[in-house]
Amino acid sequence: MTRLHLFDLDGTLLHGSAAPVEISRQLGLDREIAELERDFVTRRVEPAEYARRVHFLWAELTVAHVDAAFAEAPWLRRIRETWDEIRGRGEYCAVVSLSPSFFVERLTGWGAHAAHGSRFPAVPFTEPLDPTGILTSAAKVGIADRLCGQFGLTRADCVAYGDSLSDAELFEVVPVSVAVNADRHLAGLATHTYAGQDLWDAYELVCGAR
Structure with a gap:
């Protein structure tokens, strides 16, 4: 699958x-x-x-x-190794974040098939911010749907990893989810819960549930 x-x-x-x-x-x-x-x-x-x-x-x-x-950001360990494993299985990985696209999109260089963030002007800023390009939690669901269409999948084929309220709407519409170092807003919504600093370990919760 x-x-x-x-x-x-x-x-x-x-x-x-x-x-x-x-x-x-x-x-x-x-x-x-x-x-x-x-x-x-x-x-x-x-x-x-x-x-x-x-x-x-x-x-x-x-x-x-x-x-x-x-x-210098405090990244979880083994992000690239996890995404290499996902790719090796013939599966897809994407990042969907409310943070600026000019930061988020750098993660395609680590192996993400796609990376979507809020659209900001190019750095250094010489243009105004267009508020219509700023993502919301609902927009994350819309992006997930577009990615499913791109990869020939449906929501039933998705796994979501998140930590807070901005991930709640996505957690509600996918069958498998992992709350990673999450706050109270994801309590009761996640299929799995992970606390730690290694993405591989969070990913293994999903692999073991196949």
């Missing part, structure tokens, strides 16, 4: 962190992004407003900053 493995980024592939946090750290904006993250997690700001604010915060952002943020 061919399957599509759908991975969240922030808090899932990144342990205890998020792409905007790592990017902001490179700019010395630790306090500002911590405040914005709190507002986002508590739903005081919606994804489009969050994106507008980080776009403003990152006025001085360069490609070098993004390079450093990606290189």
Whole structure:
């Protein structure tokens, strides 16, 4: 059976962190992004407003900053090995995240068949942010459906990996899911639960359930 493995980024592939946090750290904006993250997690700001604010915060952002943020981020261990295994089985892996596409899309270089994030202008920013390109939890489901169509699969063939409220809608529509270092929002929704820092171990929960 061919399957599509759908991975969240922030808090899932990144342990205890998020792409905007790592990017902001490179700019010395630790306090500002911590405040914005709190507002986002508590739903005081919606994804489009969050994106507008980080776009403003990152006025001085360069490609070098993004390079450093990606290189220094606290990634789970064995991401590439896990995706190599998935590919070797004739299955598919994709990343779907609310974080900026210019960060998320770098994961195709690690073996993801596809990587989708919120659409931001090219770095360094010379254009305004288009709020229609900012993803939501519902948009993750839509992207999953499009990927299924691309790969000749259905939702019944999907496995989702996530950690928070933004993954809940996707968890509700796929048959197998793994809560990775998850918060309370995924309680009762996930097929499997994993706490740790190695993606292979989370993936093995799914393999053992085949």
